[in-house]
Amino acid sequence: MTHAIELKDLHKHFGQNEVLKGIDMTVDPGQVVCVIGPSGSGKSTLLRCVNLLEQPTKGQVFVKGVEVTHPDVDIDAVRRAIGMVFQQFNLFPHMTALQNVMIAQQRVLKRSKKEAEIVARENLDKVGVGAKCDALPGQLSGGQQQRVAIARALAMNPDLMLFDEPTSALDPELVGDVLTVMRKLAEEGMTMLVVTHEMGFAREVADRVVFMDGGVLVEDGAPAQVIGDPQQERTRAFLRRVLHPEE
Amino acid sequence: MADQPKTAEPARARLSPRQKQRISRGIQYAVLVAVLVVLVMYADWVSLAQNFAKPAVAQETLPDLFTIALRNTIIYTVSGFVIAFVAGLVLALMRLSQIRPYRWIAIVYIEIFRGLPALLIFIMITFLPLALPGFQVPFGTYGQVALGLGAIGAAYQAEVFRAGLQAVPKGQIEAARSLGMSATRAQFTVVIPQAIRMVIPPTTNQFVALLKDSSLVLFLGVSSEYVELAKFGNDLASQHSNATPIMVAGITYLIVTIPLGYLASRLEGRKGRNR
Numbered sequence: 112m113t114h115a116i117e118l119k120d121l122h123k124h125f126g127q128n129e130v131l132k133g134i135d136m137t138v139d140p141g142q143v144v145c146v147i148g149p150s151g152s153g154k155s156t157l158l159r160c161v162n163l164l165e166q167p168t169k170g171q172v173f174v175k176g177v178e179v180t181h182p183d184v185d186i187d188a189v190r191r192a193i194g195m196v197f198q199q200f201n202l203f204p205h206m207t208a209l210q211n212v213m214i215a216q217q218r219v220l221k222r223s224k225k226e227a228e229i230v231a232r233e234n235l236d237k238v239g240v241g242a243k244c245d246a247l248p249g250q251l252s253g254g255q256q257q258r259v260a261i262a263r264a265l266a267m268n269p270d271l272m273l274f275d276e277p278t279s280a281l282d283p284e285l286v287g288d289v290l291t292v293m294r295k296l297a298e299e300g301m302t303m304l305v306v307t308h309e310m311g312f313a314r315e316v317a318d319r320v321v322f323m324d325g326g327v328l329v330e331d332g333a334p335a336q337v338i339g340d341p342q343q344e345r346t347r348a349f350l351r352r353v354l355h356p357e358e
Numbered sequence: 359m360a361d362q363p364k365t366a367e368p369a370r371a372r373l374s375p376r377q378k379q380r381i382s383r384g385i386q387y388a389v390l391v392a393v394l395v396v397l398v399m400y401a402d403w404v405s406l407a408q409n410f411a412k413p414a415v416a417q418e419t420l421p422d423l424f425t426i427a428l429r430n431t432i433i434y435t436v437s438g439f440v441i442a443f444v445a446g447l448v449l450a451l452m453r454l455s456q457i458r459p460y461r462w463i464a465i466v467y468i469e470i471f472r473g474l475p476a477l478l479i480f481i482m483i484t485f486l487p488l489a490l491p492g493f494q495v496p497f498g499t500y501g502q503v504a505l506g507l508g509a510i511g512a513a514y515q516a517e518v519f520r521a522g523l524q525a526v527p528k529g530q531i532e533a534a535r536s537l538g539m540s541a542t543r544a545q546f547t548v549v550i551p552q553a554i555r556m557v558i559p560p561t562t563n564q565f566v567a568l569l570k571d572s573s574l575v576l577f578l579g580v581s582s583e584y585v586e587l588a589k590f591g592n593d594l595a596s597q598h599s600n601a602t603p604i605m606v607a608g609i610t611y612l613i614v615t616i617p618l619g620y621l622a623s624r625l626e627g628r629k630g631r632n633r
Contacts, residue, residue: 190537197532199529201527203534205551205552214537260533263537267538
């Protein structure tokens with residue numbers, strides 16, 4: 112079977128700073144994989160290497176069996192099929208919610224305005240912000256903005272979705288709305304690679320949890336194992352700090 | 359020596375800070391009144407009014423003041439501004455280009471045209487047909503002035519656009535690229551529209567600067583149908599040996615520039631609230 116994502120010996124340096132030190136991992140179609148780990152462990156960089164927002168220093172990235180790190184690959188075509196959701200939402204502030212979801216459909220997929228609008232409204236409804244079509248991002252709460260961003264990615268009919276700490280910039284009471292949408296996507300069988308600090312979400316929704324520290328994969332397994340019964344001391348130390356911060 | 363603070367202290371203590379402030383303010387008003395009195399007494403008001411505000415001469419400026427002079431000022435400014443806006447955007451994109459020679463060309467252009475007096479550039483443009491035989495700036499005088507103002511304005515506008523383009527967060531490009539847009543498409547759909555919105559207030563100020571620079575037409579020796587406010591005022595002033603037309607032209611400039619200045623600061627304020 113072809114993996115949805117396969118990383119082979121992935122390295123990434125920023126100058127002298129080695130952020131990824133040889134990562135091997137796979138995500139299978141329909142799987143939800145959560146990447147956890149302390150800040151600076153390379154989680155986001157790993158995610159950003161999948162759609163080449165960061166160019167790996169060494170190693171290979173395969174998406175649906177196609178090597179995207181190959182110099183001849185059309186990276187725009189690869190990215191079209193990979194939805195990405197950012198910590199800071201990155202909605203286009205000069206466009207309404209509806210326009211945000213329509214623009215790439217029209218310009219990249221060459222859908223007609225009419226078709227793009229139908230797809231956009233469907234997806235905005237799906238994430239529960241259908242009533243906010245004509246609002247500018249600045250007029251929306253963080254949770255609403257992030258859901259528009261998810262709708263924007265979904266409207267491109269991606270094969271898989273990357274989530275880069277999608278709830279980290281949200282006020283605590285708004286986190287739930289976004290997680291609910293993500294849970295729904297997971298249930299629909301979307302392939303998802305999620306960098307997150309939401310241990311509850313990882314435990315309940317993920318098929319696999321990957322713990323990263325210092326640019327390497329420390330532990331990789333079912334959530335019940337990695338979060339419930341970690342084998343490595345580094346994982347245990349991290350989970351103690353995250354789950355019981357007061358101690 | 360030891361006694362001095364003792365003797366000084368009671369003297370200082372006689373004035374509270376509030377009293378000192380009151381005295382200081384009194385002195386400032388006294389100076390102002392004295393200057394006004396001197397002005398009123400020694401200036402020859404009748405002569406001044408005769409030379410700068412003579413109604414008969416002011417009347418002579420109409421209707422050409424508006425139908426020719428202001429009209430031409432606006433034509434020169436708007437056409438120069440359009441060139442400056444487009445060329446400024448191109449220069450700003452070149453200035454930020456990955457390709458080094460583009461960056462160099464943009465830097466050299468911007469430095470030269472910001473560093474030279476506008477008058478010098480205007481004079482050089484009048485020499486272009488001499489330097490390039492057979493070459494004519496299209497649209498005659500209008501084209502020459504538009505080219506001059508555009509060449510100068512482009513250098514300033516390029517720096518305005520550069521600031522705007524750099525102020526668009528990197529995440530915007532990443533979001534656009536992650537949706538499959540090419541680098542060029544991301545620039546045109548996402549970055550440039552936001553940059554233009556951000557630079558509207560400083561661009562309004564650039565427009566006012568070009569409007570004032572259009573007065574350099576005065577030095578081009580244009581025929582009477584091409585005069586703008588400054589040359590119009592100057593010509594009439596020479597004709598009547600009276601400065602009133604200059605005053606009238608000045609007031610006409612202010613009627614345009616002051617509202618634009620207010621508009622720029624209003625837009626600036628609105629942007630501040632939205633951020």
